[in-house]
Amino acid sequence: MRYHLILFFVFQLLVQASSAFGQSYTTRTTLSPKLQKQFEKVRAQVDAKAxxxxxxxxxxxxxEDPNFIDGIIWLANIHYDEQDYPQAIKSYQAALQLGPDYQPRLYYQLALAQMRADDFAGSIPTxxxxxxxxxKNPELIQRAQRNRADAVFAAEAIKNPLPFQPEKLPPSINSPEHAEFLPSLSADGQTMVFSRLVQGQEDFFVSKKKEGIWQTAEPLVELxxxxxxxxxxLSPDGKTLYYTGCNQAKSLGGCxxxxxxxxxxxxxxxxxxxAPINSGAWESLPSISAAGRAMIFASDRAGGVGGRDLWLSRQLPDGKWSAPRxxxxxxxxxxxxxxxxxxxxxxxxYFMSNGHPGMGGFDLYLTRLDSAGNWSVPxxxxYPINTRANEGALAVSLDGSRAWFSTDMEDTRNAEGIKLGRSDIYSFIxxxxxxxxxxxxxxxxxxxxxxQTPLAAEVEVLELxxxxxxxxxKVAEDGTFLVCLPLGQNYALNASFPGYTFYSANFALAEVRSADQAYELSAGLQALPQTSDLVANKDQAPVVLRNVFFETASAALRQESGPELDHxxxxxxQNPNLRIQINGHTDNVGTDADNLRLSEQRAKAVYTYLVGKGIAAERLAYKGFGETQPIADNNTEEGRKVNRRTEFVVL
Structure with missing residues (x-):
């Protein structure tokens, strides 16, 4: 039984002496001896949870005594603790009708019951x-003010419900006997790591999606x-897991x-x-940025605003983490x-909070970072994404269309009819x-x-x-990598490894409005020749400079070309014996002569840029090929775009 039954009983003893006369109700002290004896038996049954x-x-x-106000209050409290809120409301209201000022804190309990029954508007006057x-009690006053703010918000929110059709994930993830929570997914949505409560212990489980179906979750036995x-x-590539461990050996704090x-x-x-991320306090629930260079986590360390706050730490150039802010x-x-x-x-x-106005308990919120680095008002x-249940641990897909979260919204009860409050994982649009x-x-x-040997190369992506x-x-030892790219920007990717040419890719996403296309890259690097022969190496394939750009029908380099040419x-x-030839190519639009001239002028523009960067002219050559060496279909705009290219070959 929850503590408020005992607290109510103690409080009643204090007020009964002053309220025993001139009243229209019976209290425990004015109850007949026969009924007092029965009430003592009830009290023992409550203590025994019967x-x-x-x-x-x-x-x-x-x-026998319908005006026994203490009995009505006790009955209301039992109904409340059994989560039978309609009956609790009925009993609290009956007690307050008998004695509006007998116990003022009954209004607090009645208002809570009304909110639990989703009567938010009705709870506001209460x-x-x-x-x-x-x-007299500032802490209780503060809680009541916060609850009233929740009621005001919720009363309005339920008038304007959002489309919400949560889909419970299959039994391969949600088990019938355990609580599942805290879903975290890889960027491609094919791997999910979540927590499961088994015999009072939280453990990791992982499920893989095959042909659109989540497979039976398996425990992460290594962790x-x-x-x-x-x-x-889980990091976007699914290969790094940041997590909370509690009561571990050599830990700095409890978690x-x-x-x-x-x-x-x-x-x-x-x-x-x-340190400095971990301290002697409680640190938990990390979220890593897509680039892996910023972490937001929860902590109750000193210097915060409330109980558990959100803190930000950034990774420094030496790999260490900055002092959390x-x-x-x-x-x-x-x-x-x-x-x-x-x-x-x-x-x-996105985060969960019980401090901002909401539907009650923990609700889900979002805040957005502006260009000045300030977070918006959450x-x-x-509603009904948020309810009076506890919602938490949201994860959102890359395109923002789907979310996953855990909630105890399902009305699961035990044999005695008590709601278990066991959470499961759901997804929704x-x-x-x-x-x-x-x-x-x-x-x-x-x-x-x-x-075909994998190379643990360095991959760099620039906002052009x-x-x-x-x-x-640095990519994984198997050479694989995954980079998340927000729409609205153009990006240049460069992959490099000592002793090899580099690979470049361009992602023109500034005007793209759909994220339904992912990019699969095969970044083959050519080993540089170990001699300074002046004869062209016939085995060397051209390296396309995909981030070299020119003004339309011109050999004028655009400024976005700088980073690629600097690479x-x-x-x-870094390779003083290396000699290269810059090749220029066009599509088939225009005359052969014009295209040949333009391609050579563009190749020369790159040559001139490199000479300006201190590269000796005798190490460089340039040549234009016009439209004579297409690598894509010139009958489509996409093909013509590919054919308009600048590349280099090793000599």
Missing amino acids: FTEAKTGLNKILQ WNQFLQREK NTPFNEAGHC DIYVSYYRDSSWTAPANLG NLGAKVNTKGDEQAPFLHPDGATL QNLG LPEINRPKMVTFARGKVFDLQT ASRKVFYKA LADLLN
Whole structure:
């Protein structure tokens, strides 16, 4: 039985002496001796959690004395704790009708019951009644004010419901006997890691999607321990797992953040991230940015706004993490904020909170990062996504159309009829108003073009307009990589490895409005020749410079070409014996002579740029081929775009 039954009983003893005279109700002290004896038996039944017998006993007493206000209150409390809110409301109202000022805190309990019964509008005047009467307990007043704000929000929200059709994930993920929660997915949506509560212990489970069907989840045996593992975040490529480990050996606090990597078909031994991310306090529920260089997590460390706050740490050039910074009072409240999910767009943060106005309990919110680096006022995701149940741990697909979350919305009860509150994982179509910017991804493999051996190359992605580094990392030992690319920008990708030519790709996403296309890249690198022969190597295939751009029908280089040509200059500086020829090509639009002239002028423009960067002219040659060497169909615009290219070959 919850504590408020005992608290109500104690409080009644204090007020009964002053309210025993001039009243229209009976209290425990004015009850007949016979009924007092029966009431003591009821009290013992409540202590023994024999609620059915206690209700029967109270109803017998109230049949003999309908004005026994303490009995009505006790009956209301039992109904409330059994989550029979309509009956609880009826009993609380009956008690208040008998004695409006007998126990002012009954208004608080009645308002809670009304909210639990989804009568948010009806609870608002009840909260007002309580706040008019309660003057001594500032903590209780603050809770009532917050609950009233929730009621005001919820009353309006249910008038304007959002489209919401949650679909419970299949039994391969949701088990009938356990709670599942905290879903985290790879960028391609084919891998899900979640937590399952088994015999009071939180463990990791993973499910793979095959032909559109989630397979039976298996435990992550490499990471599960006799302690709790949960609060996790899977990197976009599915190969790094940041998670919360509690009561682990050599931990800094009760719960710390750890990291593990998927290598050679298994997960590595977890490593504690250490200070400054972890401290002597509670750290949990990390969310890593798509580029892996920022982490938002929950902590109750000193210096926060409320209980559990959201904090941000950035990865420094040396691989260490910066001192965490609180997200501030606009996002964090006096309550608890946790379970952050930073969408791969890098600007939309979803989280759960019980401190912002909502439907009650933990609701889901989003806040957006503006161009000045400030977070917006959090936006409740709305009803019926949020309900009076606890919603939490949202994950959102790259294109923003679908979300996954855990909730205890299902009315699962035990043999005694008590709601179990066991959560399951659901997915749903995210309403437009709650969607992030759309994101696609590029996935590829870097390898030796001749031997097909994987290369653990460095992959760098630039935002072409600003030349800002968007992503930079060394790829996995198997040469694979995955980069998330928010729409609305043009990007240049470069993959390089010492002793090899580089690979470049261009993603023109500034005007794209759909993220239904992912990019699959085969990044073959050519080993550089070990001699300085002046004879062209016939085995060397041309390296296309996909991020070299010219003005239309002109040999004038556009400024976005700078980063790609600087990479080429760096390659030449790092390999002083290397000689190259720059080749220019056009499509078939125009005359042969004009195209030949334009292609040579464009090749010469690249030659001139490199000479300007200090590359000796004798190491360079250039040649135009016009439209004579197409590599795609000139009958389509896409094909003609591919044929208009600049490339180099090793001499």
